[in-house]
Amino acid sequence: MAIIxxxxxxxxxxxxxxxxxxxxxxxxxxxxxxxxxxxxxxxxLKAVHPLGKSPLLEIDGRIIMESAAIVQHLCENFGAGRFLxxxxxxxxxxxxxxxxxxEGSVMTPVLLDLYVGRLGEAGAPLHPRIQxxxxxxxxxxxxxxxxxxxxxxxxxxxxxxxxxxxxxIAMLKGNRSRWPKLAAFVDAMHARPAWQRALAxxxxxxx
Numbered sequence: 001m002a003i004i005x006x007x008x009x010x011x012x013x014x015x016x017x018x019x020x021x022x023x024x025x026x027x028x029x030x031x032x033x034x035x036x037x038x039x040x041x042x043x044x045l046k047a048v049h050p051l052g053k054s055p056l057l058e059i060d061g062r063i064i065m066e067s068a069a070i071v072q073h074l075c076e077n078f079g080a081g082r083f084l085x086x087x088x089x090x091x092x093x094x095x096x097x098x099x100x101x102x103e104g105s106v107m108t109p110v111l112l113d114l115y116v117g118r119l120g121e122a123g124a125p126l127h128p129r130i131q132x133x134x135x136x137x138x139x140x141x142x143x144x145x146x147x148x149x150x151x152x153x154x155x156x157x158x159x160x161x162x163x164x165x166x167x168x169i170a171m172l173k174g175n176r177s178r179w180p181k182l183a184a185f186v187d188a189m190h191a192r193p194a195w196q197r198a199l200a201x202x203x204x205x206x207x
Contacts, residue, residue, distance in 0.1 A: 003027040006056040013055030021194035071158040095152045102162035109133035142179045
């Protein structure tokens with residue numbers, strides 16, 4: 001079996017490298033660099049998939065897109081019972097919701113904040129609503145962390161991996177004291193040996 005990660009620097013694909021390290025699966029990384037002026041992905045990614053986005057996971061020539069689909073596929077097929085709650089359990093439903101919350105809900109105000117911020121004064125009328133949505137989403141996540149430091153059950157799951165990216169962005173924005181549980185979550189995830197190995201292999205991450 002050949003696994004290739006089409007990896008864009010400073011992107012969601014870092015968490016795919018992390019999961020592969022947690023699963024102890026062999027894989028190859030093909031690197032793509034953002035444009036230093038526009039911060040956009042390079043056109044070479046469109047040769048892999050028409051949308052030109054990352055992450056893209058390639059397994060034996062088959063391309064899988066969308067972070068949540070990649071995480072779910074890897075956990076189901078290579079997790080050997082790890083990283084997913086028991087099917088049909090209450091935790092399984094919670095896990096499903098949080099997996100999709102990561103991209104379907106919380107990333108919306110995160111991206112709006114990024115893009116509207118580039119408009120200068122023209123974007124000013126939108127800022128209050130965006131900030132309100134950022135606060136409500138991250139306050140929700142702060143309240144949903146379990147005493148274990150994970151979002152579902154007492155161990156690492158795909159939901160933790162999916163939620164790590166937006167929470168990292170929130171912490172980079174100077175919110176560690178505002179949401180201390182989320183700050184502790186990021187610190188704990190970054191301390192994991194698998195995350196450290198993924199960082200070493202994937203290169204600079206938000207640097």
